Amino acid sequence: RTLGGLLAHYPVRYEDRDTLSSIEDSWGKTVENPGHIASFLALCEDRGHFTFRDREIARFQFTDGKRRVDVAAWSPRHRFFKKGGWYLLTGKLKALRNELSLNLLDYEIFDEETEGSLNLGRIVPIYPSTENLAQKRIRQVVATALEYVEEEDRDWQVPPSLVKER
16 A cells, blocks of 8 residues: 555566567476476467366467467456467466477567567566456556665665575
8 A cells, every 4th residue: 555565575586588488388388397387479360169067168378489388268358369369478388289388477468569578678676466466567556666765765775584484
């Protein structure tokens, strides 16, 4: 509710989006390190749906021009992926019947505003959030809040107890 409260809303992790990997390179990193969280830019090539236990699940197919990956979206908020749209996808890759699938953790629409923004071309913070609050929006709000903090007041430290937890 306060500026201090917002600035004390620390990230849970950081992602290196300075150089994006291809789907193939991300898969190679996943094979080497099964806990690897992949981030790559991909085009939504196809969309559809299927039913699982009386629940309709959206299915999307993405490509980076060389390799394809399937994404099943359980949440209604994922249903807005548009065929022909570019997205920055983040999640865990796995192989299923010689096809790659992505357990989607986060996504962002990629457009002219995304390039050179707080969300790409740098190391970006990933904040704890509710399902309805996008990472892109949290980063915008925190960046705006930091503009109101005087330079000499920016020397605070993360509490040691949080450093140990995370």
